[in-house]
Amino acid sequence: MTQIELTVNGEKRSDEVEPRLLLVHYLRELLGLRAANVGCDTTSCGACTVLLDGKSVKSCTVLAVQASGHEVTTAEGLAVGGELHPVQAAFRQQHGLQCGFCTPGMVMATVGLLAENPHPTEAEVREGLEGNLCRCTGYHNIVRAVLAAAQAQAGQVTGEQVTA
Amino acid sequence: MSILGTRVLRTEDPRFLTTGGVYVEDLVDERLDGACHVFFVRSPVAHARISGIDASAALAAPGVVAVFTAADVADLPTIPPSGPMNKHMQQPMLATDKVRYVGEPVAVVVVEQPYQGEDALELVAVDYEPLPAVLGFDPSDDTLLFEDAGTNVAGWWGNPAELKADLFDGCEVVVSQVIINQRVAPAPMESRGAAAVWGADGRLTAWIPNQGAQGTKGGLARMLNLEPSQVRVITPDVGGAFGAKFGADREHVIVAWVARELGRPARWSETRYENLIGMTHGRAQQHTITIGGSRDGDVLAYRLEVVQDAGAYVRAGGFLPMLTRLMTSGPYDIPRAESVAKVVVTSTTPIGAYRGAGRPEASAALERAIDLFAAEAGLDPADVRRKNLLPAFTEPHRTAFGALYDTGDYVTGLERALAAAGYVELRAEQAARRARGDVRQLGIGLASYVEITGMGEGEGSGPNENATVEVRPDGTATILTGTSPHGQGHQTAWAMLASEELGIPVEKITLKWGDTDLIPKGGGTGGSRSLQLGGAAVRQASQELIEEARQRAAAQLEASPADLVYDKTKTSFNVAGDPDAAVPLTQLAEQERLLIRAVFTGPGATFPFGTHVAVVEVDAETGKPTLLRMITVDDAGVVLNPLLAEGQRHGGIGQGAAQAMVEEVVYDTDGNPLTTSFADYPFVSATELPSFELVDSQTPTTYNPLGVKGIGEAGSIGSTPAVQNAIVDAVAHLGVRHIDMPTTSRRIWQAIRAAGQHSESEHA
Numbered sequence A: 001m002t003q004i005e006l007t008v009n010g011e012k013r014s015d016e017v018e019p020r021l022l023l024v025h026y027l028r029e030l031l032g033l034r035a036a037n038v039g040c041d042t043t044s045c046g047a048c049t050v051l052l053d054g055k056s057v058k059s060c061t062v063l064a065v066q067a068s069g070h071e072v073t074t075a076e077g078l079a080v081g082g083e084l085h086p087v088q089a090a091f092r093q094q095h096g097l098q099c100g101f102c103t104p105g106m107v108m109a110t111v112g113l114l115a116e117n118p119h120p121t122e123a124e125v126r127e128g129l130e131g132n133l134c135r136c137t138g139y140h141n142i143v144r145a146v147l148a149a150a151q152a153q154a155g156q157v158t159g160e161q162v163t164a
Numbered sequence B: 001m002s003i004l005g006t007r008v009l010r011t012e013d014p015r016f017l018t019t020g021g022v023y024v025e026d027l028v029d030e031r032l033d034g035a036c037h038v039f040f041v042r043s044p045v046a047h048a049r050i051s052g053i054d055a056s057a058a059l060a061a062p063g064v065v066a067v068f069t070a071a072d073v074a075d076l077p078t079i080p081p082s083g084p085m086n087k088h089m090q091q092p093m094l095a096t097d098k099v100r101y102v103g104e105p106v107a108v109v110v111v112e113q114p115y116q117g118e119d120a121l122e123l124v125a126v127d128y129e130p131l132p133a134v135l136g137f138d139p140s141d142d143t144l145l146f147e148d149a150g151t152n153v154a155g156w157w158g159n160p161a162e163l164k165a166d167l168f169d170g171c172e173v174v175v176s177q178v179i180i181n182q183r184v185a186p187a188p189m190e191s192r193g194a195a196a197v198w199g200a201d202g203r204l205t206a207w208i209p210n211q212g213a214q215g216t217k218g219g220l221a222r223m224l225n226l227e228p229s230q231v232r233v234i235t236p237d238v239g240g241a242f243g244a245k246f247g248a249d250r251e252h253v254i255v256a257w258v259a260r261e262l263g264r265p266a267r268w269s270e271t272r273y274e275n276l277i278g279m280t281h282g283r284a285q286q287h288t289i290t291i292g293g294s295r296d297g298d299v300l301a302y303r304l305e306v307v308q309d310a311g312a313y314v315r316a317g318g319f320l321p322m323l324t325r326l327m328t329s330g331p332y333d334i335p336r337a338e339s340v341a342k343v344v345v346t347s348t349t350p351i352g353a354y355r356g357a358g359r360p361e362a363s364a365a366l367e368r369a370i371d372l373f374a375a376e377a378g379l380d381p382a383d384v385r386r387k388n389l390l391p392a393f394t395e396p397h398r399t400a401f402g403a404l405y406d407t408g409d410y411v412t413g414l415e416r417a418l419a420a421a422g423y424v425e426l427r428a429e430q431a432a433r434r435a436r437g438d439v440r441q442l443g444i445g446l447a448s449y450v451e452i453t454g455m456g457e458g459e460g461s462g463p464n465e466n467a468t469v470e471v472r473p474d475g476t477a478t479i480l481t482g483t484s485p486h487g488q489g490h491q492t493a494w495a496m497l498a499s500e501e502l503g504i505p506v507e508k509i510t511l512k513w514g515d516t517d518l519i520p521k522g523g524g525t526g527g528s529r530s531l532q533l534g535g536a537a538v539r540q541a542s543q544e545l546i547e548e549a550r551q552r553a554a555a556q557l558e559a560s561p562a563d564l565v566y567d568k569t570k571t572s573f574n575v576a577g578d579p580d581a582a583v584p585l586t587q588l589a590e591q592e593r594l595l596i597r598a599v600f601t602g603p604g605a606t607f608p609f610g611t612h613v614a615v616v617e618v619d620a621e622t623g624k625p626t627l628l629r630m631i632t633v634d635d636a637g638v639v640l641n642p643l644l645a646e647g648q649r650h651g652g653i654g655q656g657a658a659q660a661m662v663e664e665v666v667y668d669t670d671g672n673p674l675t676t677s678f679a680d681y682p683f684v685s686a687t688e689l690p691s692f693e694l695v696d697s698q699t700p701t702t703y704n705p706l707g708v709k710g711i712g713e714a715g716s717i718g719s720t721p722a723v724q725n726a727i728v729d730a731v732a733h734l735g736v737r738h739i740d741m742p743t744t745s746r747r748i749w750q751a752i753r754a755a756g757q758h759s760e761s762e763h764a
Ligand code: FES
Pocket: A037, A038, A039, A040, A041, A042, A043, A044, A045, A046, A047, A048, A049, A058, A059, A060, A061
């Protein structure tokens, strides 16, 4: 057993874990954060995507011990005060989800993508989400959602600057 | 203003976006505390005799509770083939004397902790005496999958002896082609799973991701030798299904059986590897088409000979070709058409329903045939379609294959799609690129289709579905439905239908489904049936509820029911002209439960239709294809919520294009699957698809008061042949006639080369 210390969705955690425990299982089984799903066994689907220090990672390929000392954000930690995060809101607005299984991963991948590239083109969005598979939507509305979220976030930043 | 027809955002979304859905794997339920975990030992060989199983090492491994083999489950029945197929082709619950495909469950290992399962699986020693694999669409009977059957042919739909020798007499142009509609994996993002527990009363409660809990319950009861009343199925959130989660599979039965045997709850969660070999596959048909007609483009005769590879056991593979045959002539007026289908068994994963289930296959064959005919006659494929599509009709049209098309206007659908695509300009651009000899050639592909949705269970029984609507004293409403949403958005759509009648806002209406104790009857969600049957039932129940409430309110107000007006904005009855003499619904609900169950029965299946136009670019040097545009008309009658209808179309278009271009389940010559992970199975990604251009078109049906038809599968039915036709069209000027799906770079490149060599040798 190894001791890990990390922040999950803004909360400090200290846990004893098996060295081979995957981050996704740590989140799901120990913390009961089950938004991230496991959709494959080859790091191919992205259903397990979370943020590690603000960057999107596939939590099925990160060991819980590797997350020690870092900050993890899951879909559960995205909404603030009951308000959907702009990316979540855009997914709803654009009907970017159907069965919802890929959705938490897709949303976290989008947050990561927009942090790196706040104004992506459609092609960049498609490239950026290549590692996140969805069987339901044909990706059309997911792409719309990402582009809409980018716009909304740009709008928000401008808004804050105006008030400042 | 009516809420119907508007883009209401999904009320189910906030939960999925924040905490995520609660799929079977996510379930936390005290009834499942202390559950053991079930793992399946699956055959690593395609076809072999089992000469022994030694579980001693596994039993000694840490955490192993039990190991079970076929001998232990001998009390469970075998599963007969579906359809009128050879009854000797029975599927055992666990492989008994033989294994018949890689992935077939042979034994079960039960462990305390999930992580102990994979290791323990390796320790079960099974002795296999390999037999030759049985593969392809024409498997010889030298090696039999089922010795008792005496053949690898499971059966026929139609009689090959009745095919007419003179069918093509008088045709100036006749073309034949063998076309492979390849095997694909449904691969919902959530794989299969189950959780089961038995009560002290001997009743089973099973949580199973499914498409219709009532059907799943029936299957479990049958296969566990139980009365239906002894089974309760609860449906968690379901992460996609696409036809492959209907009913109960043998793994589900085994999990329930293990829970009973061990007297403790049991869970199973399928890995992706297992899913790609263990869940049913889709399609897997070979089509031999012959089409004939006049030089100027009149199609006079069409023959479709189908071979369905059913896989090792005849599941939906026994009836899918029946649907393919039913739709043989599609949207066309073909004076002479015939079809026949043979079903064979092979040592591969069994075939099941997959988005469209039998109809995309019919459409793919026919739309390739139309293009082959057009190419042979030297005509524009759009003109050939114009010429041969059935003219618009409003009275039902009976086809030679027995299908009764309700309403349709196929030519208008075609013209709208062509106009939206800019067909004339596209052809001009194509001609220019061809003239210049550009490396990147343009291909334009069409597919006009009609499909069948909302089918009944059998002759004579009209398709039906039930709904219960209850208004509660707190002003909220609850709907119970026999449909089973797993992404389609019924919570929102059914609430819209109830809201329209009751005036209660959508956010205050809750939908429940998939618990067989709560909703004993229901046909589930599949075959694009839900809105036209389940939605119509919700409307009917809501209307009947208002009538019931009117009677009660009238009694209370001592007025005649006919004099009462229902004010939706106030959700209250009042006497006409006297707003003060009012009784709100909530008050009535307080006095006595206000609840109505209604069954909607339609006169028959409905037939949505449309045309898809695909535009592709093909690199003539490397064969690399790029799908540039998809323009589609999908007319499924009146649209209830455009947001949801578009979502269904998008998903179908994506899956259809995926089949056309990239996806295929591949076996080697020994029957070993080569596509057993998402690293190897080319599941379509966002980079391979364009944004889709949807054209609105709504031709109402008279078969239900909503005027709606099914939209769930249309996308995949139109897009598959449209994309394939576009790919062939892009290189047609180089002499290419046909390329089988998936139209990968390699296949396209090979086709170009073969055509080049062919024309060289012709010129030599
Ligand atoms: S579970 Fe598929 S990438 Fe992590």
